[in-house]
Amino acid sequence: MENTDKKLSAEQQSTLISVLKARFEKNKNRHKGIEWTSVQERLEANPGKLWPLNEMESTGGEPDVVGYDNKTGEYIFFDCAAESPKGRRSVCYDREALDSRKEHKPANSALDMAAAMGIELLTEEQYRQLQQLGSFDLKTSSWVQTPAAIRKLDGALFCDRRYDTVFLYHNGASSYYAARGFRGALRV
Template structure:
């Protein structure tokens, strides 16, 4: 079921919290207060009610297994708070994907059903860059068992490569693969910047 359909009726916090995906996000939000930089759930919920377009993206992130949470930290390279895919293990909706459509169509054998950039077009959220990924990992380690595709510079992609990262031995690593490769356990993490969040 797609939670992002028919959101125009959402006018109160109670109506927002009636959505199953929001219930899951609220539970996660309350479980990890260290991620939120002092932002309250009440203020966040009020923001989402006023920004239904961003709410729709958030729900798509959650519906595809993102296990989304709010991240707010003054040492991260974002101009405001973000919703981030914080899953511990890549969900089936996010794994076994090559990097982009050109790589997928270029495979001679066993092409995957989709690619990361094709899925991003449906989600509406943004793929983490290597620098963003490393900054987040320094404070909130993820990918301790799997790995994530990362937004790849055009110069690398034009030569056939794509970047991914993981976290091992209490250290973040950035690697490369052919863009046409895909693996179980390699997903992709996206974020949604709360563009109208009040500046502190």
């Protein structure tokens, strides 16, 4: 997903790259075998990807490199905040769910916010991959991409970590809670 119409100033780019570099160096276990200089070169060659990364950062996601795709040459960033990003909580799953609520509507939906940010919700597989890198969502939960067959029946999926175990749950797609948000992924 690319947001080419949204750009950061040179100062904002420099600040973001510094934040990402510091996080990268502090959390080397998340990206074994990956060198920051290669990541920075890729970021600088793809400035359109800085805006989504900045959106991830500004909403509390703490994006970090979690992998490299050998086929495409892309670095993979996930939200690595300890809990579901604060700026993305209290949202239902998607626009259809939001529109179906008659009262007490949340301000937004996870899929709409992700699309506006230029990122994608983590899949269940990606969420489990993230949990191999640390303990996340010990007090919160995060919506994950939901298969069409489940969504067609008005359901949606979310995950969290409790009792040192990663759980996948279901809920009505129109539900929302103060402690449930979503985590995103971005390929650069």
